[in-house]
Amino acid sequence: MKKIAIVGTGYVGLVTGVALSDIGHDVTCVDIDETKVAKMNQGLSPIYEPGLAELMTKNIERGNLHFTTDHSIAFHDADAIYIAVGTPERADGSANLDFVQQVARDIAAHVTDKGAVVVTKSTVPVGTNKLVKHWITEALDRDLQIDVVSNPEFLREGSAVHDTYNGDRIVIGSESEEAANLIKEINKPFGVPVFRTDIESAEMIKYASNAFLAAKISFINEIGTICGKLGANIEDVAQGMGMDKRIGDKFLNAGIGYGGSCFPKDTKALVQIAGGVNHTFDLLESVINVNNKQQQIPVDIAQMVLRGGLQGKKVAMLGLAFKPNTDDMRESASIVLAQKLTDLGANISAFDPIAMDNAKRLLPETVHYAASTKEALHDADVAIIVTEWDEFKDLPLTVFEQEMKQPIVIDGRNCYPLSYVETANIDYYSIGRPSVIRAKKSNQPAN
C-alpha cells in the first residue's frame, strides 16, 4: 500500500484517486474548490460518471479515500503526488499551465523532508514535466529529492471507471528508474500493460493519440460528406474499411463532429506545440477545420427542408452533452448548434437526460428545457439528434410521428439503422447516408 496525494478532482483526479484507493492504496485528494470537497466528503460525486459514486462510497467507508482542501494534509509523507489539474486552452490555442505551476508552488510549500515523486496526469506540452521540476526546486527553501514522472491519462468520459481498469496501456515517462518503478508498482493491480519511455516522448504520446483519434473522426466525416453527395452509405463504408485490421473499426462514426474537454483543446495545443518548433501542422489544422464545419450540416439540412427558413420554427434538440453517459457540456456540438439555430430565429426546445443543468450556463438564454423527450418533440417542426443517448436510440419512431407538427428528423449521430427508418412514417436525414423521405416511400410501387 502506498500513500498517494492527488491534486485536482476533475474527471482525471477523482477517477484516478478513487481507483487507486480501490486497489488498496491510501489516497488523499486535494482540491481548492471547497464546495466540491464538502460534497465529496459526504460521499457524493461532483461529476456524473457510471460506477464512480459506488466506488467512492465503498472506499471512503473502508477508510482509504480522503478529501481535503489542505495541501499539507494531502502531501504529508506521500509516496507520490499526482497532478491532475486543468490545462485549459489560451486564446491562441496553446495550453494554459497556470494551474500546474500553482501546484508546483503548492508542492514546494508543503512537501515533507522525504522529497517527492511528482506524477503529471494532466495533459501538458512537451517539456512541461521538466518545468514542473524546475518550478518546485526553485521555490523550495531546502535541498530535497524531487523526481518527475509523466503519466498521461487516456480515460474517456462516460466510461472512465471501466477505462481505468481496462486501459490499453499505462505510459510512464521518467528519467529516474526508481520513480518509474514506483509508478509501475502502484498501478500493478490494474493489470494494464506498461509502456516505459522518456519524459518528452510520454508527453507527446498523449497529444499524438488524441490528435490521431480526432483525425480519424474528421477523415470519416469528410468521407461521409462525399458519400452523402454520391448516394453511398458512410456506415457501410466505415464498416468495410474497419474490417482491415490496419485501419481498425473504432472511431469511424460519422456525425456532427467531436467535442468534449480534450479533443478540441488538445488538437489546438498540438498545432501550437508544432508552431513552437517552426513546424506548420497542416494535417491537424485541417482536422480542426473539418470538425468546425460538421456542426453546420444539420442547420443546412433544416434550412433546406423548411423552405421558408427557421424563423419562428420550433426545433427540438435531443441531447446536449458532448457524448452520452456524461453531463459534461465542454465544447459540445450542441453549444454551436443552438447558437446558429437561435441566430436564424428558431425556437429551441431541448432535452438531455442529465446535462441540462450544465447546459443552462452555455446555451442561449432563449432555449426552453423540456422535461422529457416527448415534451421537446411536441409540436416541433424539426428534430435534431445531437447526442446518441440510449433513450433516443430506443425511442419508437412513432413518437416522432405522434408528437411533431411534421415528423422531420435530422440525426446528427446516425442513431437508427436505415432499414428501421424505412418502416416509419418520418422524413429522416442523417450524416453521410441516403435520406429516407415519406413522399418517396409512398411513391414506391407496392410489392
Ligand SMILES: NC(=O)c1ccc[n+]([C@@H]2O[C@H](COP(=O)([O-])OP(=O)(O)OC[C@H]3O[C@@H](n4cnc5c(N)ncnc54)[C@H](O)[C@@H]3O)[C@@H](O)[C@H]2O)c1
Ligand atoms: N476530462 C477527461 O476526460 C480527461 C482525460 C484525460 C486527460 N485529461 C486532462 O486532465 C487534466 C484535468 O482535466 P479534468 O477534466 O479532469 O479536470 P477539471 O479541469 O475538470 O478539474 C480540475 C480540478 O483541479 C482543481 N484545482 C485547480 N488548481 C488546483 C490546486 N492548485 N490545488 C488543488 N486543486 C486544484 C480545480 O478546482 C478542479 O476541481 C487536463 O489536463 C485534461 O486535459 C482529461
Ligand SMILES: O=c1ccn([C@@H]2O[C@H](COP(=O)(O)OP(=O)(O)O[C@H]3O[C@H](CO)[C@@H](O)[C@H](O)[C@H]3O)[C@@H](O)[C@H]2O)c(=O)[nH]1
Ligand atoms: O467515432 C467517433 C468517436 C467519437 N466521436 C466524438 O468524439 C468526441 C470524443 O469522444 P471520446 O473520445 O469517446 O470521449 P472523451 O471523453 O473526450 O475521450 C477522449 O479524450 C480524453 C481526454 O484526453 C482521452 O483521455 C480519451 O482517450 C479520448 O478518447 C465526442 O464528441 C464523440 O461524439 C465521434 O464523433 N465519432
